Structures are given as structure tokens and as C-alpha cells.
Amino acid sequence: MDFVKKLPRTSSGHDTIWVIVDRLTKSAYFMPMREDYKMDMLAILYLNEIVARHGVPISIISDRDSRFTSRFLAVNARGPELVQETTEKISQIKDGLKAARDRQKSDADKRRKPLEFSVVIFSAALHGWYYMVFVTTVGEEYDKVFNHFGYVKCTT
Known part of the structure; x- marks a missing residue:
């Protein structure tokens, strides 16, 4: 999805093109719009142009199985426990990155020549x-x- 802006204004008042690329069907949609459209107007435009043509997908296409997503979310959607676990993992990753950065800096400082x-x-x-x-x-x-x-x- 991308916007092509600052185009000359058409007789209907459009000055922007909204480009939506569907990688599954290998097709692209170019929708004229105005640059001052809000998100609710973009949602209406999307529903009228894209969803009206293709509809809403009934099943999820996945490399594993369509049931994987629902089972995964049912097991791991635990609320506060998920937030706490994620926060702990992020802090562990930050600590590991800081240790690696300090180690690389000390190695670089050993090889650095003093300059005046x-x-x-x-x-x-x-x-x-x-x-x-x-x-x-x-x-x-x-x-x-x-x-x-x-x-x-x-x-x-």
C-alpha cells in the first residue's frame, strides 16, 4: 500500500492515487482520492473497491495450517502473563545486546592507537x-x- 501525492488536481477534485498491491493474486489497484481524506474515508473506499470485488476471506492461507493461528492464539492469549513474559524476554535481549556491545567496544579499545x-x-x-x-x-x-x-x- 502506498500513496502517490502532489499530482495535478482532476476535475473531480482528486490529487492523490492510493496504490494497493495484492501479492496473493498478483494484482494492483489504483484508486483516485484527495490528499485530505481521513482514515474513515479510506476504510469506506477500501470496502467499496477491494472488499466488494473479492469479499472477506473465509479461511486463512498459511504455510502450516489454517487451524494453527486459532490454536496458537487460544493457548497464548493469556493477558497480563503474556505482557510480563514478553517484557522479561525483551529485557533479556537488551541485556545480551548490551553485553555484546561492551565486549566489542573493549576489543576495539585494545587495538586503538593513542593519537594526539x-x-x-x-x-x-x-x-x-x-x-x-x-x-x-x-x-x-x-x-x-x-x-x-x-x-x-x-x-x-
């Missing part, structure tokens, strides 16, 4: 003064990099 930040002032003939920050070790030759671009190293 050096601020070097350069002067350009046309642009005036400005600052450049390099993430390099102190004492590295900056002239090799910037003489090619015509910058002069300032010693003061």
Missing part, C-alpha cells in the same frame, strides 16, 4: 587566516601535505 591532536595555523594568500585540526601524531611533517596546495606554514 595538533592545531596548526596556515595562511592562504587569498583567504586570510584559518585553523585546521589534524588527527596525527605530533612532529609529523605538514609541509609535505600542504605545499602542493600553496599553503605556507606559520611559525608564530
